[in-house]
Amino acid sequence: MSSFAILNTAFRGLSAAQAGMDVTGQNVSNVNTDGYTRQRVQQSAVAPLGEMGLGRLAQQTRNGQGVSVDGVARLGDLFLEARVRQTASNDGYASVRADAYRAVEDIHGEPSDNGLSAALQSFWGAWQDVANSPGEDAQAWVVIEEANAIVGRLAEGRGRVETAWDQSRTTAGSLVAEVNTAADKIAALNTQILNAAGQGGSVNELVDRRNQLTSELARLAGARTSDNADGTVNVLVGGNFLVDGNRVNEVRLAGSASLDGTAGDPVRLEWAHRPGAAVALEGGELAGHLSAMAPATSGGIHAQAAAGYDTLATTIANQVNALHATATTPSGAPGGSFFTFQAGKPAAAGLQVAVTTPGGVATAAAGGGALDGSVADAIAGLGVANDGPDAAWAAHVTQLAVRSASATQDATLATTASTAAFNDLLSHSAVSLDEETVNLMQYQHAYQGAARVLTAVDEMLDQLINRTGRVGL
Structure with a gap:
């Protein structure tokens, strides 16, 4: 191979080493860039030129022509x-x-002191107090206020779900x-x-x-x-x-x-x-x-929660009304409905207390007299009934807690899997400063080596061109 061919080979080596340092510098610069995938220079050896013509030398050693920069590969992984x-x-x-x-x-x-369960307990307790002291305005007022508290919490809870x-x-x-x-x-x-x-x-x-x-x-x-x-x-x-x-x-x-x-x-x-x-x-x-x-019906989280409030409102109204309608007030008037619903609204949002004065609270069974509290006692007993409002609300809350725990576990597992997958991808494609430092040193030494080849060829050419024929000088 001629000296001029060696120059071309050395030049290719310089270019390849410089390309490697450029890509290494790009990697180092983006070490903290989200989503960046490390890169590497793709190189391949250049084959020697094919012999042409009749004047070729059969015994001449034919070397390759150096290195070729084929591109810059992105070291990602499609599977990851x-x-x-x-x-x-x-x-x-x-x-x-x-x-x-x-x-x-x-x-x-x-469970909490401000939940509906606590409000229900207070409501049934107020009815028990009325049963123990029928005809007393103070206890009757407490029943009305506790009923209004339940109405308010039902409306508030459903409103927050909405x-x-x-x-x-x-x-x-x-x-x-x-x-x-x-x-x-x-x-x-x-x-x-x-x-x-x-x-x-x-x-x-x-x-x-x-x-x-x-x-x-x-x-x-x-x-x-x-x-x-x-x-x-x-x-x-x-x-x-x-x-x-x-x-x-x-x-x-x-x-x-x-x-x-x-x-x-x-x-x-x-x-x-x-x-x-x-x-x-x-x-x-x-x-x-x-x-x-x-x-x-399709498992909607908010809709099922709202349905729980509506079911409680409907259950408490129907069961209390069924008993209250059979009772009489201290004045002997029929009890009628204790709760009513506002038309055009969901049950929990439209529930209202129909009784607004102590005289409207019916506690006595028909013919039982003004001091009879048997119906009030029966209403208080709804709090412990197997099919009462408390049981319906407890079932709803328990079901919600079970579903929530399951969803939380699913989310934890999914987050763990996602984090693991992301870390696996980072370990394969993210920039490592230690690795890039080693690569930079390799490319630097390669550049220095190619430059030394150029220097040696330059000295050879100088000897050939400027000193050939000058014997003894």
Whole structure:
């Protein structure tokens, strides 16, 4: 090989070493950049030139032509990245449901001195006091006040559940906007990656940004991705294209704007270009919110909580009214209904105390006389009845606690799996400063070696050109 060929080989070595240092510097610079995947220079040996012509020398040693920089590889892992998306989807769904159950449990506030259970006990105790002192205005006033306390707590509790539902719907609307925005960005990145790859440029940083967005979509809407041969990706939600290359099919939130309307018009996600076509979510935070806002018959967390309040209101009104209507007041008048419901409102929100004065509190059985407290005693006994209001409320609270504990456990497991998947991906693709330091030293030594080759060839050429034929000098 001629000296000029050696110069080219040394130059290629310098260029390869410099490219390696450039990429190492990029890695070090992005050691704290979220979503960045470390990169490596891809190199290959350049084969020697093929012999041509009749004047070739059969015994001449033919060396290669140095090294070629073939590109910059992104050291990601498709399997680990897919696992991160899948576990993020499960984590998003489970976490939202667990949060919804915790919020509903906080609203119920059981067991506590301020819960409905305590209010019910005070209510039955007031009836027992009336049974022991029939006709006394003071005890009758206590019954009315305790009844109003139950009415107030029922309305307040159900109202707070409705507020939690409203907040969940608002959050779901914000998540839908985030999904559409992320989808638009992915489609734009697909176009940029396609153009950059066609021009021979590096697309690694663009792919990193796109992967972050696809992971975000997985957590938000349980999105899945499929890779195309041209370097673009498709994003699917519920088996249908959210992103198809550079085209986006947006989604929108539809359904009832209130908790009580979900029975006939559940909140759902639809394709914006196909009104009425529901998106079958497979996971993600959106699916968690939609499940929490579902009707009670479909396992809706808020709707079931509201139904618990309505059931208690209906049970206590029906059972107290059934006994109170058979009783007589101290003046001998029929007792009538103790509770009534306001028309057009749910039971817990529309429950009212019909008796407003002590004289309207009926305690005596028909013909029992003004000092008879047998009916009041029977009403007080509802507190310990197997099918009484307390039993119904206790069953509701217990069921809620069991479901909440299960949801919390699911969320803990999902978060653990998601964290493990993310850590596995980081251990494979994140930048290690120790490793980059070693690489930098290797490239530095390679550069110095190639430069030394250039120096040696330069001295050889100087001897050949400037000193050939000058004997003795």
